Amino acid sequence: MRKMLVTIALAVIIIGSILNWNDTDPEVIPEETTPVTQHEQDATVQITFPADRYPETAQHIQNAIESGHPATCTIDRDGAENNRKLSLRGVETKKGYDRDEWPMAMCAEGGEGADIEYISPSDNRGAGSWVGNKLEEYPDGTLVEFIFE
Template structure:
C-alpha cells in the first residue's frame, strides 16, 4: 500500500499560518531522509521550505562546501537546496543514495505545480 499525499491549501486571509501548503512526507518510503528532516527540525532548522529553484545550485555549494563526500553515501541537506532557507548552515547527514534520491524526486514531483515563493510546511509521518 503506497503513501497518501496530503496537502492543505491556506487562504491568504489566514494570517496566523506561515505556510501556503502542508506536505506530508512519507517516512515509510524514505526512512533515512524522514529521520534527518525530523532531527534537523527538532534541532532548530525550519520546517518551512520557501521554494527558490533558481537559488538551489548556489545553496547546495554553500551548504556542502566543507562536507567531504563519503563513498556509498549521499550528503542530504535540510533545509533542501531548493529552499530559500537552505544553503549556509543547513544540516547535513550522510544517507543512502537510493533513499536520498528517491526522496528528492518525490518532493520535486509534489511541488512542481507551485511557483517560487510558495511556502511549504513539511510534516513527516
C-alpha cells in the same frame, strides 16, 4: 501638407519599429502562465512526507527540525545550485553515501548552515524526486510545511 503627413507617418512607423511597438510580431510568442492569486502565494502548502518510503531522509529532516532548523521551506528553485554549493562546502564526500541537506537546496532557507547528514543514495534521490514532483505545480515563493505521521 500631404507630404508632411506622409513624412510624419513614416517617422512614427520607423520609431515604432525601433521601440518595438509592433505587438503583432509573429516571432513573439506569449508565455503561457497560470495566474497565481495573492491568497495562493500567501498560503502555506502542507505535504505529508512518506517516511515509510524514505526513512533515512525523514529521520534526517525530523532531527534537523528538532535541532532548530525550520519545518517550512520557501521554494526558490533559482537559488538551488548556489545553496547546494554553500551547504556542502567543506563536507567531504563519503563512498556509498549522499550528503543530504536540510533545509533542502531548493529552499530559500537552504545554503550555508544547513544540516548535512550522510544517507543512502536511493533514499536521498528517491525523496528528492518525490518532493520535486509534489511541488512542481507551485511557484517560487510558496511556503511549504513538511508533515510527518
